[in-house]
Amino acid sequence: MTSSTTTDAQTPSTGKRRFRAPSFSVQIIGSLVLGVLLGWWALSMGTVDDGTPEGGANWLTTTLDTIGSSFVLLLRTLVPPLVFTAIVASITNLRHVADGARLAAKTLMWFAITALVSVAVGIALGIIMRPGQNTTLDIADGSEPGRTGSWLDFLDSLLPANFLGLGANTSTQVAESGAVTASTSLSFNVLQIVVMALAVGIAALKVGRKAEPFLTFNRSALEIIQKILWWVIRLAPLGTLGLIGNAIASYGWDLLAPLGTFAAAIYIGLAIVLLVLYPVLLRINGLRVLSYFRGAWPAIQLAFVSRSSIGTLPLTQRVTERNLGVPSAYASFAVPLGATTKMDGCASIYPAISAIFVAQIFGIDLSVTDYLLIAFVSVIGSAATAGLTGAIVMLTLTLSTLGLPLAGVGLLLAIDPILDMGRTAVNVAGQVLVPVIVAKREGILDEEQYRSATSEDLFADDEEAEEIVDEAQADAGTPVTVGAPTVTGAPVPEGRDKNS
Template sequence: MPTAPEATSSPSVLARIRKTPFWVQIVAGLVLGAGLGYLARTAEISWLATTLETVGRIFVQLLKLAVPPLVFTAIVVSVANLRNVTNAARLAVRTLLWFAITSLIAVGIGLGLGLLTNPGEGTDLTTEGLKAPKSSGSWIDFLTGIFPTNVVTAFTEVEVLQIVFLAIVTGAAILKLGSKAEPVLKLSESVLELVQTALWWVIRLSPLGTLGLIGKSVAKYGWDLLEPFATLTVDIYVGCALVLFGVYSLLLRFAAGLNPLNFFKGAWPAIQLAFVSRSSVGTLPVTRRVTERLGVPGEYASFAVPFGATTKMDGCAAIYPSLAAIFVAQVYNIDLGVKDYLLIAFVSVIGSAATAGLTGAIVMLTLTLSTLGLPLEGVGLLLAIDPILDMMRTATNVAGQVVTPIIVAAREGTIDREAYNNPQGALLDEPVTIPAQASAKAPATA
């Protein structure tokens, strides 16, 4: 009896896109966005420019939508899970110590590049008509901004520092109450998994978001905007690259005894996502996953990674403010002395939490400028090119958030070296959901 011929149908366009490696999708979005932005600018196609801006804005809004519940639940769970970590206090102290060490190295590189290249000299930029930011970014503002006056407002206005404070207090209270607070911990773990799953859907839209964000920048500003900021832009990219590929590699090799190449193989998905999303918090689920896949015990990673996503900012809080401060000072013809450079280093290490893992580092910049007594109007000079600078800054931030727990775990002798030496890449081809309770019980394996 004859059988019906087998149905042969070519894969749909959507299926082909899904099979395309994620990094290829990102690069395609980058190139296509730049091309469409250039077309919108040169041909004066207003509807195209508006469309690109809308696509980029929606992508950023979706990332920011996940920030309050993600930051709160991630830190609550990570603090509560310290009860499962041996020598938790020592690990926390060593994590903070390595945060400070790498930040000092990064700010040193930023200051060195600034002094060598003088990014603000000869820029011929006019500062007439520029206004200072509404928030001065003073130390008083920073310190008082940590403590919320209203719990609801902290979440509705996305005051990340206040959310972090509330989460730490809640996690500590759960530790204190023990079994009585178990229902609250279970709820926090469930919400964390839910938010991570929803955020993964947004992450999958990164190629489209990249297209809109890059397209909007090119359509609005064009390439000519970079000319007066060329030295500063190159300095920031070179400085971040030196930290990302140089400093971190040396620390992994000599402080942890690990092969740096394996780090980049395993951590690259998080680094590339940070580059296009410009959000350390938005990248958090992927950052945590690659950290565990590189052999860091799950119970320690569940603390170090969320904590680092809100406080560990070598790009935004070390390299960028040091170079930007020198740039602004030179534009205004203000001389900086040794005391000023020491203040920049101090602000970079102590005030890095001011960036709070969101896109942009304006708060950190205003904090640095106000500490040095530099004109806050200088912030307005840098706003136009901030998205371009923020891509490399955030990639460096996230790389540092992975490197630190790896170094600490290696020096503590708890890292799974077999997993580290055989990274599977943590490809962005499957959902990123990390059950907090499961990851808190045993180290992740590749």
């Protein structure tokens, strides 16, 4: 009788097995391959007749665009509440403003160091490859951009226009019939949100015990936001498919021919920074290069296909904390700051090579002083244009500082989306790198977690908790709740470090 009962009780655990999906990395790689195939299929389908000279997007291109843009929109929606609640929590967790000030100073110092070396790489490639003299473009095709960068942009970006740093843009369109339609879109400035969150966090520390209810609410809100974020990140393979497919279907590679040398110089520079400079800095600080790339891969690949540092920000912060062992109290400050001011691709390599290209195609000789100005703008200008989107803003700031024709920007816009993919990937890689290096030098990096980093650690805690529940239910035959502590919105098994 006892033997029969034991056999029956074990049946659920031996006879029923949960379906296990492929690993996250396999899903991402599969989505990239499928997205490329669908993108080429959509490109071969051509456009549809919608009454315009260039034609409209076909159904597959529209579908891929909708999938990709919807995923990025979901991520961007989480950015304002995530940044605000995370930074307030980090300030109150540190409890020592002096420590926070030292970490911030060292973070900015490493931002400047990597930007300076990156712009030196860009200048060297521009001089050696001479992209402006190896192009079939005519300067008559140039046109000035509608938005230019300014050194006063820093103050506009730093001072919040309202409590949440929100803004609204209204555009009007006039149809052939004469009807006028207006649309309004909301936007946010991450740097302004960072400033407000820092002020609120420091004020909460000064208020003391009376601020505890607010801080408790903030911690609860952060947990909820990060749980929703985990759900959205799970959609990354689907978003990757749509984003890469739409990029190929919309832009193809035909536009690269007239600017082949320029595009090659940009991507060679990006590769040198990502695969040479960053590994050298990691080794100098005693960190394993392979562990860094394994841990940062999800954010880097999403940045490549999404072309948005801000859209990738939630995932960037998660891999920095979860995969690479940077304490949440520091990462929640450094990563959002990096997303607005740390742009080795957009603010260093790209404007350096582009400025040299514009000078060469217009027949303008640059002096040593001009090259020093390019370096200065790349290191300092990224802060001046913080909160403003697009590498074009940084490029126009560089050209105007050097006195070069802004019309040269129009020559580069045709292939900008293709270049932006690599630029954004390097931006995000640097936004992960600097917090890791600073945390290591300050002795607060979880080195065991860093050494064991894989892209699967992004969801390891959640999966482990699910397995614990399933095994306990199978053994006991009753529902079981896992009472493990929770950090960053996910159950953490007992024995794991709270910052992992």
